[in-house]
Amino acid sequence: MGLSSPVPVGEGFQFCVFDLRRGQHEGQELDKILFFFPIDSPLPLQLSVIGLSEGLITFTRIFSPDAACEVIEAERHSHTFYQAEPDIWMIMVVEKTKDTDAIGRSDALQGVLKEVHSLFTMFFGSIRGLLEKQPGGGTARSLLYFFIMDYLAEFLVGKKLQMPCSRDCLRERGTVQMLTTGREAAIEVQSLVRLLESSCVANMSCHSLVLYHDLLVSTTLPPGDTANLFNYALLRLTPNALSSVTSSWSYLRKSSSGASQESVNPILANIGVPSEEVSHSSRDTSPNRQGQRHHVARPLQRGKWWRGEDGFAVTENWGSEIGNRIFYTPTVWLQQIEEHMHLCVYQHKSLTIILLISTSLLVNGEQGISFVKQLLLENASLKILKVEEKLSKEWGGENAYHVRGYRYLLLDNDSIVSRASPPGKVTTLSKGSLMAMSKLREEVDQEKRKAKRDDPDHEKDFEVCMRAKNNAWIVARVSRGKELYMVLEKASETLLFASEAVDKFSNRFRPEAS
Amino acid sequence: MASNLTEEPAVEAEVPPASGREQTPKTSVVEQTHGGSSEAMEAEAANGLKPFTLEKIDTSNVENVTVEDGLKARGSVGDEIHAEDAEIEGIRGKNGSPSECREPCSEPLNSEEFHDTNQEIISAEDHLKTLSFAENQVPDNKLDAISIENEPENVRELEPDIDAMASVASPSSNGYAGSSSTKSDGSFSGIEEIDRGGTEPDNGVDEFSESASWVAGKRHLNEDDASISWRKRKKHFFVLSHSGKPIYSRYGDEHKLAGFSATLQAIISFVENGGDRVKLVRAGKHQVIFVVKGPIYLVCISCTEEPYVALRGQLELIYGQMLLILTKAVNRCFEKNPKFDMTPLLGGTEAVFSSLIHAFSWNPATFLHAYTCLPLSYSTRQATGAILQDVADSGVLFAILMCKHKVISLVGAQKASLHPDDMLLLSNFVLSSESFRTSESFSPICLPRYNPMAFLYAYVHYLDVEMYLILLTTNSDAFYHLKDCRIQIEMVLLKSNVLSEVQRSMLDGGLHVEDLPVDPSHPTLRSGSGSPHLGMQDHVIAGSPRQENAGIGGPAGLWHFIYRSIYLDQYVASEFSSPINSCKQQKRLYRAYQRLYASMHDKEAGPHKTQFRKDEDYVLLCWITQDFELYAAFDPLAEKVMKWLGCEVLEWKQDRGSGVETRSSFWSGGVPVQAAELWSRFMLTVKV
Structure with missing residues (x-):
């Protein structure tokens, strides 16, 4: 069974980067904002998003001083937080649509924020470093603006941004896929x-x-x-x-790769501004930098x-x-x-x-x-x-790592390596199976976080084998830092069969074998 | 229902003083809900307005007692009628607290089946019990049905007096005499909400570190949001009004938490102003859960890592408990005055809320949405049901006989069904209010799932230390009638030895996994191989009696189970036994079940059919069909057995078709019988 049409992440999508050390005085709050998408958002809206985020960061620290706010789940939106550097926060707000598979796991959404930050740091160093180098923040704002806009273009499907959702549950962003050689x-x-x-x-x-x-x-x-x-x-x-x-x-x-091949940034094009003409000052929230233009390196252009x-x-x-x-x-x-x-x-x-x-x-x-x-x-x-x-x-082609009857994701957290069923094969899974797997991964994420907090040196092994309401077997197995997720839609009735199938698969395909 | 109601103007009343007992009766509004002419309604209203006084019989406590209809009386459960009947005195004190003594079963199992039509409710525990014991191991607590009888013709419900509610301004007007110890004897009883170090060493503050036994009521009143200890409490519950006024806080003095309460209100309003509604904020292991119920906001801040849906459900229950005391009509107070201070209305009910919150950590009913029954023989329950049925015919909406949190018998008017959550809230209310124990009481209560807008009247009387009778009516004048009913019931129960049977059942306890039969043809079978990580040694048993096997779990490594019958809204849980001995282990298992339930009942992806979950602590199995849900915990070392068992279970289901037939064929031999059989077959198959 195929999947429904892409989940639109429309007007409700927001992405911002802000520095809590800036704009401490009344009337200077705009100085906190280093990046905000959509760029044409009215300033009160930008301040409202930052204000809520900052408020909840402060509030949650009352009870949880070591780990401030990570997620806000509201009825219509999901806010994902990532403290990229001390006091520098990245927030992504994704709108929930009627399509219930719209929102991905919070860890998957946070993975987007982590990836954009680690790529940014790879090219430009830390954001704090840039701000210290140029306290006005102009350089950091310019670099972040073009970098994040170029990065977000990767998520464009048609004219909509498509963030990770339940149908991406058998992928892991930010990991390496290896070729197994003879x-x-x-x-x-x-x-x-x-x-x-x-x-x-x-x-x-x-x-x-x-x-x-x-x-x-x-x-x-x-x-x-x-x-x-x-x-x-x-x-x-x-x-x-x-x-x-x-x-x-x-x-x-x-x-997403086929969707936006133009040299002009499609996001910029979508809002009607050719990329070459865009100056970050057009949405610059700091009044003393109006009109600045920089020559900016754009590694993701x-x-x-x-x-x-x-x-x-x-x-x-x-x-x-x-x-x-x-x-x-x-x-x-x-x-x-x-x-x-x-x-x-x-x-x-x-x-x-x-x-x-x-x-x-x-x-x-x-x-x-x-x-x-x-x-x-x-x-x-x-x-x-x-x-x-x-x-x-x-070379076995794009389906080289397809294993008949299985839809899987293997993760090795130590080496940051993953192997998964080809995307084309994953799309044959029913929406119900993907939703169940996405939910199960959410639970596993929580168990992992809990185990890590309880004892960071002890990796907790566990296994869940679940028969979903559509009769698919949804399996998660975490063992010695390696994770296996599997959907078996055509498995037999029995738990034993499903369990044996997983064992067989585990023995045959291991990430370290790659 | 509410739309049909007509409202009588309430008579303004003076604020009752602290004790309230000498006050003259105030007023009430009586509204007709089920048929009846307007004249009849007026007549009823007039009755409601009539002062209702009676003199106490108990000479040791001579005072005139008033019943205050509606919310005036609402603020004072401790002020209910105290009319002790000399006849019952003899009964009191006969029952000691339940001991650990567990007598072997001797009586034969009654072969009569339990369920026939919707007129009868079968105890899930009864049901499973029949199925669970081999014929030669029959317990004496046999099984039968709890029946629902016809609804009386003229069912009336009462709407609370809003003006009266608003007029109750002084916190001292309440009379709830909370602080009774309500330590349960249930399967998860004794689990204290303690997280001492262990897995959460950073959380330095133990919730109940002062005492080994839990005591209801508010603690840590001297704390506020500036206190480090307050911030480190594992689970906070707050209730506040939409204007930010604190209504209830589990820890600390509400008045000192006004600023914190305003912050919570600001967060909710800020998101609301953006056209959205905040549900959850997560930070590390902390979760902040928000529930908005009209003008009342409920917030939980927890680092217990329970699932969001479980914590949300707990907030819903707290709201339900509040409605039970005040009804939803309290909203109108906020309509009239947004800055209305609701705290005085709930004054004195701390024990009710603290007891409910305590139940969140031991009582499976709080997440299963089902109630549990006291094991009794068929004939005993039949006799109990019959007498309650007679009472129900005389205009009682529900007649409930309970022992602690377990139902002995329940009779309801026709078409009137009692939601398990209402049952939980009602029993919690009764059990946690000390005043109910000392006298017979007549108190307005609201069943939020039945009708959140209206009050019913509850006649509550303890028949012994743990057993109590609740008679619910819509008639505010029914005290004497209900008292007569109670006397009648009590006499029958005494004559038919029900009281003594109940006491014996309490002593015997519930189901024990050790009682599950092991195939005697395989004398070397190991039952519940000990778990090294829990310091247990392996034991070898061969169908030997429980006494010899104590402390080793059941066959096939079974440690514990919960069986929930879906259409009965009932569950039965086995008693804890070794190696799930300590409170900490019991609480951990409780939480594991809670997670399993949430996982299986996912709102979007669920409900799922089967789940096998293994970690270092347990192997957990959940199996859901349209008829029942089974949650079972096994020794983690019994993994292969369980996989095989799971496989067999499903094959069984396939073989026998679906629905009732599947259940009866599979369960008729009893889970344990089947488990033992499967175990034997497994041993032969894999030659372990």
Whole structure:
């Protein structure tokens, strides 16, 4: 059974970022606001949303000083809170529609806020850092404005923003999807990674990620940084994201990637303002910055990455300043390894190689990067061809990880890796099954939070096997930091059968096997 | 119903003084709801206006007592009629408190079946009990039916006197003598609302750390929102008016919490002004739940991690308890004066609310929306039902005989049904008001699910320490009639030994999983393998009597279960037994059931059919059909057994068709019998 039409997130959708340390005096409340969507919202409305949020943050701290407000559930709206940095809050308000599957789990909605913040931080550092650098807040506002607007465009379906809902219950935002390779291919990939490292100058901090289609093949970065870069790659760097034609498929972004390919930000276009003409001052809530215009790097802007003739991806208008030097190659801040790195992207057919070179050691700027690129081509070209060839032979297509009869999501929280049934297959599930799974995941989220609070060092294992009212088996199993969610719509009547099916699946497919 | 009502002008009354007992009767408004001419209504109204006085018989407490109709009397349950009957004195004191003594069953099971038409209500406990015991292990508490009888022709209901309500201005006008100890003997009895350290070490304040036994009434009056201890209380309940005036707070003095109350009001109003209605705010393990009932706002702030729907349900019950005392007509006070202060109307009822809130942590009726019955033999219950039925024929709307929170027998007028929530609120009201224990009483009460707008009159009389009779009528003049009814009932109950049987049943306790039979052909079967994490040792049993198996759970690792009959609105829960011994373990299981119930009954996705849930503490199984719901907790080490059992249960269902037939075929052997059978088959199959 198919799903109903996309759930519109219409006029009731709001997204804001505010700083509780600003605008402390009466009459200066607008100074708190760093970003507000929709941008044309009247100021009283903006202040009302911020006011309610701030009020509830203060109120909940009376009882819960360590964890302030996370969610407000009202009859018509759901407010999701995320304290991105100390006193810097991101709030997303999603309107509930008559369609009962409209609202996703609160953790899924919060996942959107977490993702946008971690991607933002990867490119621009912390918001607090920007505010300290420029206390007026103009830079932070400009960067946030374009970044979040570009990010929200990913959720556009038609003219509506579609936030995660119950039908996304078998996906996990912000995780990495891995390609399972055979032994031979794995050895080839391993030797490619060694070659990539040798391309860098001796002692230079260098990391790499290798992707095939939309799946990760190899990484030398810790899980958090890998997940951030992987998700950025999915948005802008993979062959699908680079090409300007309609994308084919993506594990996570199929529904939205084909919907907005214009170079003009569709959200900006929807409100009738061409993106190039938009100045953040038009909705700037701080009166002393009227008329400011900045040249703003927009890492998430569509259509700004191309594949050059040498196979390296290039982007325009991305000057970044590190110390006194200017780089035109994008740089990223990797939070886990705590380093600024240059981002070099090489692409051969469906193979994408992301090479990260520390900015601190590359003394001669762009020239140094050119040298590294040249070295890479000389050393690794043949190996790249070979790896691509091997992987393409093993490539099972977009339904490679479909397991007949099962609709599943496997999560490994330690390595931030997930594997799921292809989206096309998940859509065959009935609305009732998806709703039941979404609700069960909400319960599991709560159990996980509780277990974490009770004893952060002890991972609680548990399992729920539920026969929903439509007779589907809805299964959740949490064990040693790994989670399995499964919907069996055609399973037999018995709990034993369902349980055995889950065991069989668990033994065969494990995230660590990827 | 309310639209048909005509209102008589209320006679303005003076505010009764603190004791209120010497006051002359005030006024009431009588309204006709079921047929009857306007003349009749006027006549009734006139009756209602007539002062109603009687002299107490009990010479030890000589005073004239008045019954105040409507809300004037409402504010003073402690001021009800005190007319003790010498005849009952002999009965009092015979019953001691229930001990732990549990006699083995000796009497044969009455084979008569219980349910035939809607005229009869069958005790779910009875039902399950019949099914649960093998013939050679029959308990003496046999089963029968509770019947509902015909409604009297002239059913009247009373609407409260709003002006009188508004005129009650002094907190001292109440006479509720709360603070009775209402520690229950139910299956979850004795669970104190204590979260000492354990899983929540940060929450330093124990709710009932002062005493091991729970005592009704308000505590921590000296606290307010500035107190650290107040902020750390695990579960707050607040009631406030739409203008932000505090009406009730579980902890702290309402008057000191005016500022906090205004904050809650501001949050609700702020969201309302945006065209929305706030339901829940979550922060860490804290949840703030809002319920708006017209001009009355109810808020719960909890870090107990109960499901939202459960906490919301608790607020609904608190509101219901408030309606039981005041009726929904209190809204009109707010219409007349938005700043109306409702606190005085509820003065003295702290024990009623604290007892209800305490029930949220031990009484499954609060989330199951079902009531439980006292196990009795068929003939005993039949005899009880018959005498109550006679009474119902003489114009009583409901006649209820209860023992603590368990129903012994219930008779209702035809077409009148008593909602389980009303039953819970009514019994809580009676049990938590000390004054009901000391004298026979006649008090206006409202059944919110029956008619939230009108008062009924409740004649309440304790037949012994724990057993009490409630006769509900619409007639404010029925005291003497109901008193006669009570005397009649009491005589019959005495003659037929019902009272002594009830006492024996209380001593015997309820169902025990250890009593569930184990297949004797498999002498090596382990029943309820001990759980290492609870420090239990394995025990081996082979269909031996309960005494020898004490402390090991039932067959197939069964530790506890609750069975709810959907069409009877009744449930039965097994008694707690080892390894669910401590209050903490019992409360944890209670909360696990609560979560399971919420999960299975999800408003959007549910109700689901089956759920198997395993964690480090238990294996929980829930099975819902159109007839019944089964909640069971098993040893987590019995996982494979349970999976197999679950599988069999479903196959069974498939084999036997659906509906009643399924239930009767599956349950007729009793859950335990089936479980034991399945266990044996499992052992043979998997060769464990």
